[in-house]
Amino acid sequence: MRISRRAFALAAAAVLALPLSACGSGGDDGGSTDASGKVEGDITFQTWNLRANFKSYFDGLVADFEKKYPGTHVKWIDQPAEGYADKISADAAGGTLPDVVNVSPDLVAPLAKAGLALDLDKAAGKYRSEYLAGAWASHQIPGTSGTYAFPWYLNTGPLFYNKTLFKQAGLDPDQPPKTYDELFADALKMAQHSNGKVATLANVPTIEDFGRYGSQLMNKAGTGFAFNDAKGVELLTKYKELYDAKALDPQALTATPESTGKKFLTGAVAMNPGSALDLDNFKKQAPGLYKNIGITDQITSTGHVNMYVMGVMVNSRTKHTAASVAFAHFVTDAQNQMSFAKKVAIFPSTAGSLDDPYFTKEDGTDETRVRIAAAKSLKNAVNYTPVLFSDQMKTALRNEVAKTLQGRESPKTALDNAVKACDRLLRQEG
Amino acid sequence: MAGVTRVRRQLPTSPWLFAAPGLLVVGAFVLYPFVTTVVNSFTDRRTLIPGRFVGLANFRELIHDDMFWTGLRNSTLYIVGVVPALVVLPLLLALLVQKNIPGITFFRSAFYTPVVASIVVVGLIWVWLLDERGLVNSLLETVGIGRVGFLSDQWLLLLSAMAVTVWKGLGYYMIIYLAALAGVPRELHEAAAVDGAGAVRRFLTVTVPAVRSTMVLVAALSSVAAFKTFSEVYLLAGPDGGPAGEDTTLVMLVQQTGTGLTGRVGYASALSVVVFVVTVALMLLVLRADRRDRP
Numbered sequence: 001m002r003i004s005r006r007a008f009a010l011a012a013a014a015v016l017a018l019p020l021s022a023c024g025s026g027g028d029d030g031g032s033t034d035a036s037g038k039v040e041g042d043i044t045f046q047t048w049n050l051r052a053n054f055k056s057y058f059d060g061l062v063a064d065f066e067k068k069y070p071g072t073h074v075k076w077i078d079q080p081a082e083g084y085a086d087k088i089s090a091d092a093a094g095g096t097l098p099d100v101v102n103v104s105p106d107l108v109a110p111l112a113k114a115g116l117a118l119d120l121d122k123a124a125g126k127y128r129s130e131y132l133a134g135a136w137a138s139h140q141i142p143g144t145s146g147t148y149a150f151p152w153y154l155n156t157g158p159l160f161y162n163k164t165l166f167k168q169a170g171l172d173p174d175q176p177p178k179t180y181d182e183l184f185a186d187a188l189k190m191a192q193h194s195n196g197k198v199a200t201l202a203n204v205p206t207i208e209d210f211g212r213y214g215s216q217l218m219n220k221a222g223t224g225f226a227f228n229d230a231k232g233v234e235l236l237t238k239y240k241e242l243y244d245a246k247a248l249d250p251q252a253l254t255a256t257p258e259s260t261g262k263k264f265l266t267g268a269v270a271m272n273p274g275s276a277l278d279l280d281n282f283k284k285q286a287p288g289l290y291k292n293i294g295i296t297d298q299i300t301s302t303g304h305v306n307m308y309v310m311g312v313m314v315n316s317r318t319k320h321t322a323a324s325v326a327f328a329h330f331v332t333d334a335q336n337q338m339s340f341a342k343k344v345a346i347f348p349s350t351a352g353s354l355d356d357p358y359f360t361k362e363d364g365t366d367e368t369r370v371r372i373a374a375a376k377s378l379k380n381a382v383n384y385t386p387v388l389f390s391d392q393m394k395t396a397l398r399n400e401v402a403k404t405l406q407g408r409e410s411p412k413t414a415l416d417n418a419v420k421a422c423d424r425l426l427r428q429e430g
Numbered sequence: 431m432a433g434v435t436r437v438r439r440q441l442p443t444s445p446w447l448f449a450a451p452g453l454l455v456v457g458a459f460v461l462y463p464f465v466t467t468v469v470n471s472f473t474d475r476r477t478l479i480p481g482r483f484v485g486l487a488n489f490r491e492l493i494h495d496d497m498f499w500t501g502l503r504n505s506t507l508y509i510v511g512v513v514p515a516l517v518v519l520p521l522l523l524a525l526l527v528q529k530n531i532p533g534i535t536f537f538r539s540a541f542y543t544p545v546v547a548s549i550v551v552v553g554l555i556w557v558w559l560l561d562e563r564g565l566v567n568s569l570l571e572t573v574g575i576g577r578v579g580f581l582s583d584q585w586l587l588l589l590s591a592m593a594v595t596v597w598k599g600l601g602y603y604m605i606i607y608l609a610a611l612a613g614v615p616r617e618l619h620e621a622a623a624v625d626g627a628g629a630v631r632r633f634l635t636v637t638v639p640a641v642r643s644t645m646v647l648v649a650a651l652s653s654v655a656a657f658k659t660f661s662e663v664y665l666l667a668g669p670d671g672g673p674a675g676e677d678t679t680l681v682m683l684v685q686q687t688g689t690g691l692t693g694r695v696g697y698a699s700a701l702s703v704v705v706f707v708v709t710v711a712l713m714l715l716v717l718r719a720d721r722r723d724r725p
Contacts, residue, residue, distance in 0.1 A: 089477045089691045110691035114478035251562055251582045253673035268563055390692035395670055402674035429476065429692045 034321060035123040040071035041320035043327060044098035048310075051078035057343055065330050072323050085391070092116055099318040100328045103149055103311050105387040109141045110429070111313065112148040118314040119146035124325050130334065135349035138309040138383050142222025149311030150332040151349035153340065156307040156374050156381050157275030160282075161294040165270040169193040176296040180213065183271075183299055184238050187247035190270055196246035202260035202269040204252050204401045205239055207394070211384030214301040218386050225386075225422045227397075228415035231301075236404055236411035243405040253402045265289060273298065276345030276370040295370060297377065307381035309349065345371060347378055354379060389422070390429060396421040464706075470699035477693040488700035498701065501680040504588060504663075505705075508656045508679065509712075511592040512599075516652040517645055519596065520603035525637070527604070528611050538608075542601035549598070553665025556594050557581065560666070581666060584676040591662040591677070598662075599655075603648050610644035611637070646720040653716060654709045660685065680705050 050058065062074045077098065079087050085107055091097040092111060103111070111117045120139075121128070127150070128136055135151035163173035169190040177183035187200035207227065211217050215232035218225055242248040249255065249269055264272035265286045282290040298305040312328040314321070330336065337348035338356065345367070347354065359375035362368055400418035403409040409417070446453075471488055475481025492498040527538045544552065559565050560580035567577045580586045614637060622632045638645070660681040663671060671678030671686070678686070680701060688698025 085690045089689070089693065092478055092691070107691060110478055116478065249562075250579060254581060254587070254668040254670070256668055266563070391690045392687065392692060392694075395675070395686060398670050399675045402670075406673060408674070425692075428474075428694060 035325035037322040038071075039069040039323045039326045041323045042073045042075065043100060043318065043320050043323050044075045044077060045100040045327060045331075046098040046102060047076070047078045048084050048102045049078065049081035050102075054340075054343060057340060061331065061336060065327055068330070069323065069326060072327075074327060095317075097315045097317070099315050099320065099324040100331075101313045101315065102152070103313045105138050105149075105309055105311065105383065106385065106389060108139050108148045108311060108313050109387045110390070112141050112144060112146070113429075116316055117148035118316045118318075118321070118325070119148065120150060120314070120325075121145075121147045123314070123321065124150070124329060127329050130351060131332075131349050132351055134382070135309060139311050139313075139387075141387055142218075143388075149313040150328050152310040152312050152332045153337060153346035154307050154309055154349050154378055154381070155275055155346050156298070156305055156378055157273060157278070158295045158370055158373060159271055159298055160264065160274050160278065161271045161296065162264070162267060162269075162289060163292040163294045165190065165194075165198055165267060166294070169198070169270075173292075173294060176294055177299065178296070180235075180238070180299055180301060184242065184247075187242055187270075188245050191242075191245045191247035198268065198270055199249035199252075199263075200247050200270045201242065202249040202252055202255055202263050202272065203257075204248070204255070204398060204405065205235055207386070207389055207397060208306045208384040210235060211382070212298070212300045212302060212304075212306055217384065218388075222386075222388070224426070225393075225419045228412070228419045232415050233411045236401065236415060239401075240404055240407075240411060248405070253405060276367060276374060279367055279370065293366075295366065295373075297373065302382075304380055304382040305377045306384050307378055309383050310346075347375055388426060388429075390425060393422040393425050396425065467699045467702050470696050471703045473696045473699075474694075475696040475699075477689075477691055477695055481696050484696070488697050489704075491697065492700055492704070497675060497678060497683055498680075498704075500676060501678050501683040501701075502704075504677060505657050505659070505680045505708075507588065508592060508595075508659050509653050511589070512595050512656040512659075513649055513653045515592075515596045516599050516603055516656075517649050520600050520648070521607045521637075521641065521645070523600060523604045524607035524611055525633070528608060538604075541604055544598045545601040547598070549661045550665065552594065552598060553662065556590070557666060560590055582673065584672055584674075587667045587672045587677050588663070591659070591666050594662045594666065595656065595659060599652065603652065606644060606648060607641060610641040614640040643720070646716060650713055650716040653712050657709055657712060658705065680708075 045062070047058065058076055058078075062076050065074060066072055088097070088101065088103070088107060088111070092114065097111075097116060108117055112119075128147075131151050135154060136147060138151060139149040140147050159176070161173075161176050166173040166176070166186075169186075170193060171186055171189060177186050183200070190198055190200045205213075207217060210227045210232050213231055213235040215227045215229055215235065217227050239248060243250075243252070249260075249263065251259070251263075255263075260269065260272060261274075261278075263269040265282070267289065279290075279293075282293055300306075312331050314324045314328050318324045332349070334348065334350035334353055337350050338353055338358075340346065341348050341353075342358065347359070353359075354375045359372060362372060397418045400409070400414040400421070404411050404414040470481065472483055472485060473481030474484045474487070523541055527534055527541065557564075561567065562577055562579070562581070566580065571577055578586065580590050618636045618640070619632055622636050627635065658681050659679055663677055663679050664682060664685075667677040669686075671682050684698045684701045684705065687694050687701065
């Protein structure tokens with residue numbers, strides 16, 4: 001049999017194109033926003049680095065759901081923390097996004113804009129009242145109408161400090177700073193006393209810090225950034241003073257959360273923000289530090305501490321909308337959130353759950369003290385990070401902050417430049 | 431004639447069929463992504479949003495992007511700092527371990543170990559060594575020099591990353607040189623020695639000319655690798671590329687710009703095209719220099 005050159009070339013092109021055609025962003029062949037049908041079908045649920053510690057909890061959760069809704073089958077997959085956003089973007093671009101996905105508000109924003117997140121105001125509005133109003137609103141995106149994920153667990157945390165280092169610097173270890181002025185004064189004293197060897201802070205200010213200091217992060221319409229206001233400039237000016245005095249760690253400009261955590265563990269840094277989860281880590285990795293650990297409230301000028309919100313999103317292209325919505329709600333309902341909160345130091349986003357005795361009654365342990373204080377502060381906490389603040393914007397802000405700390409730009413110029421860069425990215429990101 | 435097998439005439443498509451598996455792999459994993467990257471570089475495509483054709487807008491934008499020039503400067507500096515070291519040092523190392531003396535295998539293996547070590551592990555070890563409170567700074571403090579900001583100063587960070595690249599690449603290029611040195615006729619060395627040439631003279635007049643083409647190969651390979659460097663700077667300077675992003679290399683900029691849910695795939699593709707053009711130009715430059723200098 002003879003194969004003509006043209007036929008061969010066509011066949012080769014087809015073979016080449018076939019596996020690659022899967023790389024498109026997927027057709028609009030998904031399901032609907034109608035979640036009222038029968039709860040049945042096979043769905044996939046993706047979590048964010050939870051398998052290692054909570055396998056039995058999620059196995060139980062899936063089994064309970066399948067028992068409650070016969071005819072459903074949930075395949076649970078877990079992705080490591082590192083590169084989670086990249087994994088989601090690859091899946092979203094490849095049309096292989098799971099039906100139900102664990103997300104944070106900044107991850108859900110681009111997915112919602114691309115039409116990949118189901119609008120829960122339409123598909124599951126009846127559940128809205130089950131959640132704290134602030135938590136439900138945390139997955140709403142400026143410029144779009146709708147809510148794009150069920151709120152799941154919340155977290156906030158105190159400020160840990162090393163009492164030994166405070167004592168050595170002549171500071172009262174039982175009187176940690178409560179205001180920004182006290183924090184800056186103590187930090188300068190600590191640096192002076194240790195001859196620049198012990199810094200009090202190890203991170204450059206982030207967008208949340210600007211928010212907590214009282215800067216208005218975005219304009220009211222959510223169409224532009226505004227953290228270059230007087231409060232923002234004031235905060236950055238203070239950080240510049242700290243950096244010059246080595247009260248802010250000299251390596252802060254290249255620090256990551258992991259590296260600053262290690263510096264706190266080794267006593268190179270006197271204060272570090274954290275959560276109740278960290279206490280266990282201190283106990284295991286730095287028992288000496290744990291004996292002298294001080295715990296104080298997050299410092300804020302606004303009266304509202306910062307909180308982190310996790311959500312559970314439903315893929316708008318799922319073939320089983322009813323089952324996916326039902327499962328996302330099941331994962332985040334009051335009973336299951338409470339049960340999860342008792343396994344790990346996180347806080348439910350469901351209305352009334354924070355009044356449970358588990359979050360209000362002292363038992364004399366540090367863990368409970370931290371938990372109760374955090375639960376109390378969560379009632380009026382704010383997720384300061386704007387949902388539209390992308391990774392590229394975070395980098396732009398960090399770079400401009402670094403230029404100020406290095407003395408290459410004034411705080412005002414740096415923040416003006418950062419706002420300009422973030423506004424440009426906001427326009428480009430649509 | 432019984433027992434004689436008739437050989438059928440070869441079909442014109444036969445060679446293509448043999449080459450097809452390889453062509454498929456190259457097409458799917460090299461050509462298609464390459465063509466897609468070039469096409470994307472003329473669009474404003476984002477991770478989740480298909481782009482529109484924008485002509486040369488991305489290339490015009492990168493000319494006005496300070497970070498692009500920072501990345502280009504750092505990638506170029508990387509070549510200047512790393513390539514000479516990677517051309518000369520592995521050759522000297524190969525000369526040291528070339529001789530078959532007892533125990534030499536241990537040294538050959540030891541020099542090769544960094545090549546097979548994971549870059550992430552290597553990066554972490556160097557971060558611990560160069561940290562403000564790390565081993566190197568403790569030693570410097572002990573001898574009275576004081577702490578040096580290897581991981582906080584923009585230039586020291588870049589130099590430290592170059593040091594890691596050189597340290598990690600020594601063994602790889604050493605093996606290439608060992609193979610080349612094995613082909614240098616012993617008689618040439620003996621004749622030069624008889625003529626009174628010392629070790630340095632023999633190295634310059636016998637060894638270097640004999641391994642010249644290998645040196646060109648090493649220069650070409652290491653300059654392309656240096657221009658595309660990512661991991662060392664990423665691990666030592668952090669994901670932002672050092673203080674204010676001043677240590678960002680071009681490939682890091684591609685990663686920062688083009689990844690994530692809000693990644694600007696079009697712009698990152700334009701950056702990738704520039705990286706491609708520069709690396710091809712580098713290769714051509716090295717090969718041309720070799721041809722011109724060839725006796």
